[in-house]
Amino acid sequence: MQHAFDLKDITKHFGAVKALNGVTLHSDEGKVFALLGPNGAGKTTIVRILSTLLEPSSGSALVHGLDVVKKPKEVREIIGLAGQYAAVDEFQTGFENIYMVGLLYGLKRADARKRSHELIERLGLSKAADRQVKTYSGGMRRRLDLGASLVGQPKILFLDEPTTGLDPGSRQSIWQIVHELIDQGTSILLTTQYLEEADELADTIAVVDEGKVIAEGTSDQLKSRLGGDTIEFQLESIKDLSSAEEVVKSVAKSSPDFNQDTLVMRIPVHNGSKDLMVLVEKLNRAKLNVNALSLHRPSLDDVFLALTGNRTQSQESEQPKNKKRMKR
Amino acid sequence: MNFLGAVRDTWVMSVRNLRRYIRLPQLLFFSSVQPIMFLLLFNYVFGGALGSSVRIPGIKYIDFLLPGILVQMVMFGGVQTGIGLADDMGKGIVDRFRSLPMSRLAVVAGRTFADVVRNLTVIAIMIAVGYLIGFRFNSALAALGMVAIALLFGYALSWVFAFIGMMAKDSETAQLASFVFIFPLTFASGVFVPIQTMPSWLQVFVRNQPVTFIAEASRQLALGVNEQGAIWKTIVWVIGLLAVFVPLAMWQYKRRVS
Numbered sequence: 060m061q062h063a064f065d066l067k068d069i070t071k072h073f074g075a076v077k078a079l080n081g082v083t084l085h086s087d088e089g090k091v092f093a094l095l096g097p098n099g100a101g102k103t104t105i106v107r108i109l110s111t112l113l114e115p116s117s118g119s120a121l122v123h124g125l126d127v128v129k130k131p132k133e134v135r136e137i138i139g140l141a142g143q144y145a146a147v148d149e150f151q152t153g154f155e156n157i158y159m160v161g162l163l164y165g166l167k168r169a170d171a172r173k174r175s176h177e178l179i180e181r182l183g184l185s186k187a188a189d190r191q192v193k194t195y196s197g198g199m200r201r202r203l204d205l206g207a208s209l210v211g212q213p214k215i216l217f218l219d220e221p222t223t224g225l226d227p228g229s230r231q232s233i234w235q236i237v238h239e240l241i242d243q244g245t246s247i248l249l250t251t252q253y254l255e256e257a258d259e260l261a262d263t264i265a266v267v268d269e270g271k272v273i274a275e276g277t278s279d280q281l282k283s284r285l286g287g288d289t290i291e292f293q294l295e296s297i298k299d300l301s302s303a304e305e306v307v308k309s310v311a312k313s314s315p316d317f318n319q320d321t322l323v324m325r326i327p328v329h330n331g332s333k334d335l336m337v338l339v340e341k342l343n344r345a346k347l348n349v350n351a352l353s354l355h356r357p358s359l360d361d362v363f364l365a366l367t368g369n370r371t372q373s374q375e376s377e378q379p380k381n382k383k384r385m386k387r
Numbered sequence: 388m389n390f391l392g393a394v395r396d397t398w399v400m401s402v403r404n405l406r407r408y409i410r411l412p413q414l415l416f417f418s419s420v421q422p423i424m425f426l427l428l429f430n431y432v433f434g435g436a437l438g439s440s441v442r443i444p445g446i447k448y449i450d451f452l453l454p455g456i457l458v459q460m461v462m463f464g465g466v467q468t469g470i471g472l473a474d475d476m477g478k479g480i481v482d483r484f485r486s487l488p489m490s491r492l493a494v495v496a497g498r499t500f501a502d503v504v505r506n507l508t509v510i511a512i513m514i515a516v517g518y519l520i521g522f523r524f525n526s527a528l529a530a531l532g533m534v535a536i537a538l539l540f541g542y543a544l545s546w547v548f549a550f551i552g553m554m555a556k557d558s559e560t561a562q563l564a565s566f567v568f569i570f571p572l573t574f575a576s577g578v579f580v581p582i583q584t585m586p587s588w589l590q591v592f593v594r595n596q597p598v599t600f601i602a603e604a605s606r607q608l609a610l611g612v613n614e615q616g617a618i619w620k621t622i623v624w625v626i627g628l629l630a631v632f633v634p635l636a637m638w639q640y641k642r643r644v645s
Contacts, residue, residue, distance in 0.1 A: 110486045135488040146479035148403065150410040155403075162399045163489040165392070191410060207483065 061124055063088045063215050063246035064109055069118035071104050071270075078104045079115070080270035086248065086263060088123075088214075091241055093261035094250040095363065101270040102250035103143070106219045109248065110140045123214055136164075139213030143220035145200035147207065149193040153184050156192060157206050164211035171210070178206040182236065198229025205236060215246040222256060234259060254360050268367050281362045287312075288331030288356055290338060292349040294322040299347055306341045310334040323351075331356065393490035400497020401504075404471070408505055418467065418505065419512045422460035426453065426513065429579055430520060437580055446610065453517045454533055454605035455578035458598060460513060461506050461541030462573055466565040468502045468545040469552025473561035476553055495553075495636050499545035506541045510534055525611030532608035536621055540601050543628035550636040578602045597624045 062085045071079040079101045086092035094102040107113040108120050111131040120127045122134045147156045157178055161171030179188045182202045187195060192203065201221065208216060218237070222230040237260055240247065251257050257264045258278050266274040266281070274281060290310070294303055300317070307315055307326045315326040328334040331354045342349060408415050429437070434448045472495065475481050484494050514522070514530075524530040548565055555561035575589060576598040582590055593599050601624065604617035 107482075112482055112485050132488055135486060138486065140483065140486040142479050142482060144479035146483035148406075148480060150407050151403065155406070159399055159403055160483070160487065163396060163484070163487045163493075165488060211487075 061088055062086060062121070063090065063092070063123065064248060065119075065121040065124075066105070066109075067119045069105070069108060069115045069120055071101075071108065071113065072116045078270055079108075081118070082267075082270070082272055083118075084265055084272060084275070086246065088246050089244045090262045091237075091247040091249060091260050093257035093264045094248070094267050095252075095254060095257045095264055096250075096267035097252060097367070100267040102267050103219055104270075105267070106140075106217045106248065106250055110138055110217050111135055136211070137214040139208035139211060139216045141201075141205045141208040141216070141218050141221055143223050145197075145204040147192050147200055147203050150191055152189050152191055153195070153199075153203050153206075154179060154188045156203060157210050160207040161210040166211070174210050174212075178209055181239075182206045183232065196229075198225055198232065201225060201229065201233060202236070205233065209240075213245070215248065216240065218247060218249045220250055220252065223252065230256075254358065254363055258358075266363060266366055273366050274362070282357045284362060284365070288328055288334075288354060290326045290328055290331070290335055290352070290354055292324060292352040294324065295348050295350065297322065302345055302347060303349075306345050306347060307338065309341065310338050325355075393492055393496075396490040396493035397496040397500060400493045401500045402497075404498050404501035405504060407471075408501070414467075415505065415508065418464060419509045421463065422456055422509065422513055423516050425459065426456050426516060427520070429456070433579075447521060449517065449520060449522045450610065451606065452579065453513070453522045454609040455576075455602040457510055457513060457533070457537040458540060458602045458605055459573045459578050460509060461537050462544055462569055462598070464502060464506050464509065464541060465544035465548040466562060466569065467505070467548075468498055469548035469550075469555070469561045469565050470558045471552070472498055472549050473552040473555050473558040477557050491641060492637060495546075495549050495640055499542060499549060502545045503538055503542050506538055507534070510537055524609055529608050529611045532618075533605050536601065536605050536608060536618070539625045540597075540621065543625040543632070546629060546632040546636050550632050550639055553636065553639040572596060572598045576602060597621075 065085040066082050069079055069082045070077065082101070082105060084092075084105075094105060096102050104113065108115050109122055109127060111127050111134050114128050123137055125134050125137075127134050147153075148159075151159065154175055157175040158171050161174055162168070164171075166174065179185055182205070184199060184202060184206070187199060192200060195203065205218075205221065221237070222233050225233065234256075237247065237249075241260070247260075249257070249260060262277065264276065264278060264281060265272045274284070276284075294300065297319070303324060304315075307324070310328050311326045312329050313327050315324055317324045326338075335352075335354050339352070429452055430449050434452070437448060475494070475498075481494065490496075514534075524533075548561075551564050551568075552558075552561040555564050575585075575593055576596060577593065577600075578598060582593050582599065585593060597620075600617040601621045604621040607617055
């Protein structure tokens with residue numbers, strides 16, 4: 060089976076800055092591949108190399124077996140690109156934008172017109188089709204941008220942070236369109252900062268940080284790297300800490316975390332639901348009152364935080380300061 | 388990319404750029420107002436003083452001025468080419484174009500062609516205003532020749548400013564950078580006043596810079612004379628500018644990372 064894309068030991072330097080530092084990745088045709096990482100991780104650089112906008116400093120990049128450096132024109136004929144900054148003209152109407160891109164893909168006028176009308180309808184932009192884009196909301200622009208990337212019926216679609224900055228409703232509607240494309244068998248490379256998005260859409264996820272792939276696998280594989288579930292509850296008082304520590308000892312598979320400010324205790328366990336029942340019984344017997352008792356399966360956030368060493372996202376400042384590792 | 392494909396893509400891009408002028412009529416309005424202001428200011432404010440120094444018998448100052456102002460106008464208009472491209476480069480739209488199987492030339496060529504159409508519109512408005520205040524052509528052929536010279540020079544300049552615009556980081560820088568070139572070239576030229584009135588050291592520059600004899604060629608065509616080969620010099624300059632700046636602009640378009 061042909062690979063939708065194939066990156067071998069790709070590096071990209073901008074002067075002294077190493078944006079990519081030896082990236083090797085591939086994805087099969089008809090699959091959705093997500094690049095997950097914080098700002099500046101190198102996700103966009105990978106997309107720009109695959110969509111012929113940038114040449115790699117070294118390494119090889121193929122799209123459907125075509126080398127992006129040696130055969131850029133052939134590559135451009137089979138790709139679609141929708142970026143994080145909606146690449147549409149403010150002063151043209153929605154229809155004119157898609158139609159223009161259709162003509163630039165080399166479609167005949169009649170075909171470009173027909174495809175544009177179809178896409179406008181499918182994107183739910185029929186009512187706004189003849190309005191100038193400057194009257195569009197952010198979500199509508201993003202949908203239009205996605206439409207423009209589809210007018211050439213690409214074999215592989217690059218979506219560079221397609222929902223960054225969108226409200227939940229607009230995000231849902233973009234996801235719905237992407238799901239339709241997945242059902243039709245379009246190969247997709249998606250970049251995102253949202254773990255939820257990668258989880259929702261992708262078959263395979265590569266976590267990218269500082270120009271390197273630090274983990275790759277299915278959502279389940281990545282989650283299993285964290286090795287299971289945690290139980291969480293909040294103490295009523297700091298005075299209960301020592302008795303709580305005593306109680307959780309029997310179910311915890313490693314040292315629990317305790318946050319002194321919020322009084323929340325997190326206990327890694329082997330078997331979430333069974334250990335939860337055991338713990339409830341033990342807490343009752345010890346006459347310990349706790350709040351917000353809950354069971355957590357690891358999210359991709361947890362995976363991400365574990366892989367990047369708590370360095371990113373909102374955890375950056377608060378996690379190391381407030382959490383105290385408990386010794387058993 | 389075959390030739391017909393490139394022509395088609397350039398046309399598609401021209402239509403896109405012309406839509407901007409239709410949808411934002413104030414762009415066209417202010418492109419016209421500025422040269423009209425120059426025309427009126429020089430004719431009425433400075434014209435009395437300057438006109439007496441135009442010592443060509445039987446020639447009114449407005450007949451001297453208008454062909455030169457047209458050259459100035461296409462220069463200022465060319466700046467818009469650069470600003471427009473700098474603007475496009477700064478937004479995502481050029482990434483889209485670069486990821487499409489379209490001619491590499493079409494984005495810039497479409498922009499410069501749309502600006503020829505824009506220049507033609509503004510020139511028509513300027514000539515109409517000129518007629519109202521006393522400008523007259525020598526003949527219809529002269530009129531065509533003058534417009535053609537201004538358009539050709541404007542087209543070549545559009546490529547110069549396209550290059551400058553794409554070198555600049557954003558549209559404001561593009562504008563500032565362009566005016567650094569424009570001001571000495573337009574004002575230290577034969578556009579507004581006869582060269583003989585300038586100090587001799589300045590005349591050396593003025594006589595040898597293109598705007599002077601392009602204004603001269605435009606004027607000769609309007610007046611129906613061809614004495615100094617200014618028209619041929621102009622054509623050589625237009626070809627020369629295109630030969631240098633079309634490849635430079637293309638190189639910059641391909642190179643630039645937005």
